[in-house]
Amino acid sequence: MSTSIRVSDDTKQMLQSLKRDDETFDELLERLAQSEQPIDIGAWSEEDADRAREAVKHSRESFE
Template sequence: MSTSIRVSDETKEKLARLKREDESWDEFLDRLANEGSGMKAGAWKGTDKAEKAREAINRSRESFQQ
């Protein structure tokens, strides 16, 4: 089965730079689609994002309690 996906030359060049030499375009797109799913553990390590997220959750909960 074959499907064509139209992309600009610029986009194709960007994708080609990410594609490994030993993988097909199908394998590359599958890898790309799967790598982007979900956040990896430790993604916020060394930042204040976790604390800011907790604060936002607490503010949200407080707004419902009023």
């Protein structure tokens, strides 16, 4: 069975840059779909989350 998927020229170029020489677009999309890891909500400890919040705060302050 075959299905066509329409993508913009920009998207095709991005996919082409990710595609391995010995890989079809179908294989590329399968690889990308399988490698995508779901977000594990609450994966950070409270301490890690606090450090991340502080890092973001300091980063934002540096642009002011």
